[in-house]
Amino acid sequence: MKRGLLFSFLLVACMFVQAQSERVSDAVGDYISCDIRGNIYVVNGASLVKLDPFGSKLANYEDFLLGDISSIDSDNPLKIMLFYRDAGKIVFLDDKLTVIGEPLDLFAQNLQNVTLATYSTDNKIWLYDEVAKDLVAVDFHLNVISRNHLTISDLNPSQFLSLQEKKLVLVNTDAVLFFDAFGTYLNSYPVVSDTPIQVVGDRIYYTHDGIMMFYLCSQLWGSSLVFHSGTRQVLATSDYYYYLDKDRQLYRHTVYIQVK
Numbered sequence: 001m002k003r004g005l006l007f008s009f010l011l012v013a014c015m016f017v018q019a020q021s022e023r024v025s026d027a028v029g030d031y032i033s034c035d036i037r038g039n040i041y042v043v044n045g046a047s048l049v050k051l052d053p054f055g056s057k058l059a060n061y062e063d064f065l066l067g068d069i070s071s072i073d074s075d076n077p078l079k080i081m082l083f084y085r086d087a088g089k090i091v092f093l094d095d096k097l098t099v100i101g102e103p104l105d106l107f108a109q110n111l112q113n114v115t116l117a118t119y120s121t122d123n124k125i126w127l128y129d130e131v132a133k134d135l136v137a138v139d140f141h142l143n144v145i146s147r148n149h150l151t152i153s154d155l156n157p158s159q160f161l162s163l164q165e166k167k168l169v170l171v172n173t174d175a176v177l178f179f180d181a182f183g184t185y186l187n188s189y190p191v192v193s194d195t196p197i198q199v200v201g202d203r204i205y206y207t208h209d210g211i212m213m214f215y216l217c218s219q220l221w222g223s224s225l226v227f228h229s230g231t232r233q234v235l236a237t238s239d240y241y242y243y244l245d246k247d248r249q250l251y252r253h254t255v256y257i258q259v260k
Contacts, residue, residue, distance in 0.1 A: 020253070020254045021227060021228065021243075021251050021252070021253045021254075022251060022252055022254075023249055023250065023251050024051070024054060024055030024242075024250055024251065024252045025042070025049075025051055025055040025057070025250050027042045027044070027049045027051065027057075027250055028042075028044055028247070028248040028249055028250070029042035029043055029044045029049075029244055029248055029250065030043055030044055030045065030248065031043050031195065031196050031232075031233050031244070032233055032235055032242060032244060032250065033072045033073075033074040033235070034074065034235050034237055034242070035074045035075060035076070035077040035080075036075065036076075036077065037077055038052075038053040038237045038238065038239060038240075039051065039052055039053065039058065039074075039077060040052075040053070040055075040235070040242055040250070041072055041074050041080070042250060043069050043072055044248075045068045045069070046062050046063060046064045046066065046067060046068050046069060047060065047061075047062040047069075048060065048061045048062065048069060048072065048082070048097065050097055051250075053237070053239065053240065053252075054252075055250070055252065059095075059096050059097040060097060061093060061097040061098075061099075063091070066084045066087045066089055066091070066103070067084055067086045067087050068084070068086070069082050069083070069084065070083045070084055070085035070086070071083045071085075071116070071117065071118075071159070071160070073117075073118050073119040073161075073162065075119075075121075075162070075164065076119070076121075077095050078094060078095050079092055079093075079094070079100065079119070080092065080093040080094075080095075080097070081093075081117070081118070081119040081125070083116075083117040085114070085115060088105060088106040088107035088111070088112070088114070089103045089104065089105060089106065090103065090104040090106065090117060090125065091103045091104075104125075104140070104142055105142075106127075106142065109142040111127065111129075111136070111138075111142065113129050113130050113131040113132065114127045114128065114129060114130070114136075115128055115129075115130040115157075116128035116157060116158075116159065116160035116170075117160060118160045118161055118162040118168070119162060120137075120162040120166075120168070120181070121162065121164060121166060122166065122181065123140075124137045124138070124139065124145060125137070125138050125139070125140070125142075126138075126160065126162060126168060126183070128157060128160050128170070132149065133149060133150045133151075133152075133155055134147050134148060134149050134150065135147070135148045135150065135168070135179065135183040136148075137183065146182065146183065148179075148182070148183035148184065150185070152172075152177065152185070154172075154173070154174070155170075155172060156172060156173050157170040157171055157172050157177075158171050158172075158173070159171035159196050159197060161197075161199060163199055166180070166181040167179065167180060167181065167186070168180070168181070168183060169199055171191075171193065171196075171197055172188075173192070174190070174192060175188040175189060175190055175191060175192075176188060176189050176191045176193075176197065176199075176204055176215075189204065189215055189217055189220075191204050191206055191213075191215050191222075192208060193206035193207060193208060193213075194206075194207055194208055194209070194210075195207050195232055195233040196233055198234070198235050198236060200236055202216060202217040202218040203215065203216055203217070203236075204217065205234055205235070205236050206234075207231050207232065207233055207234055210229060210230040210231050210232075210246070211224050211225075211226055211231065212224065212225050212226070212227055212231055212234040212241075212243065213225075214236075227241065227243050227251070227253050228243065228245045228246075228251065229246065230245060230246030231243050231244070231245060231246070232244040232245065232246065232248065240252050240253060240254055241253040241254075
């Protein structure tokens with residue numbers, strides 16, 4: 001027993017973590033997203049670039065007539081959703097970043113006050129109505145399926161996510177709010193982020209004052225990891241961390257364990 005413990009101690013003592021950051025693309029962006037295959041999407045105003053996990057360019061898309069891309073939902077790499085808040089439009093793209101069908105016109109369907117949108121795993125489009133304070137589920141013809149009024153005080157969300165676990169997330173100024181697949185409020189966590197967040201399992205990845213942070217929802221605690229001074233946004237994939245630095249340049253951060 002003692003010999004086993006000694007061996008385990010020596011093994012741990014000979015292991016150390018190395019970290020390395022490298023710029024993986026010349027693409028610059030306002031924010032980034034990823035899909036389940038590990039591809040990275042860089043949004044810069046009206047332009048979108050798709051990169052493989054090593055930074056090689058796979059495709060690009062832009063439509064300057066619609067203005068800047070307000071948000072991207074890239075969980076499903078075969079059906080990527082772009083939301084254009086100012087134009088009141090939603091566009092779907094395939095894995096080559098080719099437009100699928102015609103843009104959906106929110107204004108034409110009297111959905112005038114939508115400030116956030118996301119695409120759920122059960123093929124619904126969820127919208128946030130800023131004036132009514134409603135979560136609105138619509139189909140692909142923008143017919144309203146359900147409407148949930150929120151009575152949460154001081155609600156001023158900046159981001160709307162749909163998770164694989166069939167949950168919805170609103171990022172408010174002082175907390176991250178979770179809802180079930182029907183838009184019913186579940187709980188919230190005291191996370192304050194300067195940039196778009198990412199939810200992976202029970203972890204919330206975000207940045208605050210230029211530092212990457214994560215919050216472990218199941219245990220109600222958080223931690224931080226400094227990649228680069230002035231980090232703008234961080235994404236975690238199964239293999240790497242990606243981040244935008246203060247100059248909006250994209251880096252890949254590798255953490256691995258080496259045994260000596």
